[in-house]
Amino acid sequence: MLKILRRGADHPETVTLRAGWTPPADTLWLDLIAPGREEELAVEAALSVELPTREEMAAIEPSSRLFQAAGATFMTATLLSRRDDDSRVPTPVTFVLAKGVLVTIRYDAIKAFDLFADRAKALGVATGSSCLFGLLDAVMERLADLLERADTEVQRVSAAIFGKPKAGQFEVLLTELARAQSLTSLTRASLVGLARLFAFAALAREIADDHDCLAHLHALQHDGQSLTEHADAQSGQVSFLLDAALGLINIEQNGIIKFFSVAAVILMPPTLVASVYGMNFHHMPELELAYGYPMALGLMLISAVLPVIWFKRRGWF
Template sequence: MGPLYRETSRVLKLIGKDGGETNIDKAIWADLCEPEESEIAEVERRFGIRLPTREALSEIEVSSRLRSDKGQLIMSAPLIARHGEVGMLSPTGFILDKDRLVTVRFCQMTAFDQVHEAIEKGDHAVGGQEVLVRLLEDIIDRSADRLERVAEELATASHAIFREPQKDGPKKRLGRETRRLRALMVRVGRASEQMVKVRHAFLAIGRIANFVLDRCEPKIPDALRDRLEAVKHDIESLDEFESSLTGRVQLLIDAATAFISIEQNDVVKVLTVVSVAGVPPVLVAGVYGMNFHDMPELSWPWGYPFAWALMILSTIIPVLWFKWRDWL
């Protein structure tokens, strides 16, 4: 099979109890990232397990994501993988067999890299159970960091949406203001999408923590049990925090939409006043444009100025009435 630890695009990393590289027989953790078929076959043969396919890990039923088979705990969760600025959900498998852990993933994930580095620097793990707990803790920590960044993004968007208008500043243009608010709505929408991904991830981790506490054989030590309980409490806190952010997202979307509607209504109101104020002078011009022979105003020396004055007056009166009603 060749070297068991390779720095390539596909990695099979084997971690032993001493925290360093080891052979497959002594490994407490085999981490497969975009594994090759030969690596999958070797791990299955030496560990005596059946690794789930990517399609199986993508199943959404709880019974498919969490199951026990002959003492092996087979678990899966959608985790956020590095993919540009936003990240994407990628199915990830955890197989806990006695005190050995096998993880299967198809993207690079920072949480796994951090646990690798911690173990290789000398923070040794005593078994697969502890490695699993460390992974869950690190994933929850990163979920909290992502939600904090989302909260900062929403705070920035909120300040931009609810900012006070500048009294002495340049007059707002409808097109420019609408584009600004639409851009803010896009930012809020992306933040909301990120929240949904984080929520999917930490809720799946919470189910794994409960499943391990209930089904793990041999039973996990009290110290690890307390850490898993702490993971569950952290998830409850994250769930409450995410719910508050969801309400804030809805508020910002509604506010931005309302402000765009207000700006558009102001334009419609001005157009309505202009159209109403333009009806009387058009009527006057139409009357005096008929040129009937018996129209007395046609022979007046001041008939033309009189028509102009009548048209101007009929324009001003509706505008003043709108101002008096405070509609303008």
């Protein structure tokens, strides 16, 4: 599918490509969404550039993601797409600046693109490079929102962990921590790729010759660095909370083991007394005593109380 944003338009419009198609003169942005081969060939013919395939977009080598050819600048970054279960998955997106037009190639829905499309007219975009920066602004805004969302989740889990939850709640808390860490890691990986894109974008002729674009690019680089540092700090906090949760689980397990160990020690002496007087020997003098039964009970009680007193004095119980 191909969407076109024209100068002064409220929203991008969907276009059906035909043989010999050329973009209108006032075209600013061509958005290729999961394009078929016919659509790719039509755009390539119209702009005299060769667009990267999906396999080339997924390559991790900088030479395959950031390059210039035929007067066009190709930049590929890994952004985050939302699944139906509200999780995020990385997806490559290519930005191409060619003949004053921005071309984007993507194979998944990305919220930042919808945000930019809704406010493109209000932003007053007039060139392909301004469309690029409008999109990158929206991307950075969405990544910041994701980090804030993960941070909120981490703070809530932190309060729950140090609120001494019940043993059965730790499994849920650890799962939520893992989810927050996954989102933070994916966001940081996307920011790292965008940092490389920002550095390479300055080589594009449309940007290098425009002081306003360079200033905007430097602002994006600063924002990206700040968000990356925030993601690093958040990952460290998640690691600390994970260690704290595991430590509290160990303390709780040790308390349970300690209780059963103390109970076993307390019951051992009475068990020994009961075992002695439960033996079936004929000559046992205490068996013929009138006070033999209360004496045995007293011995069992004393032998149980003495370990308790000992443990309390030692601070073990």
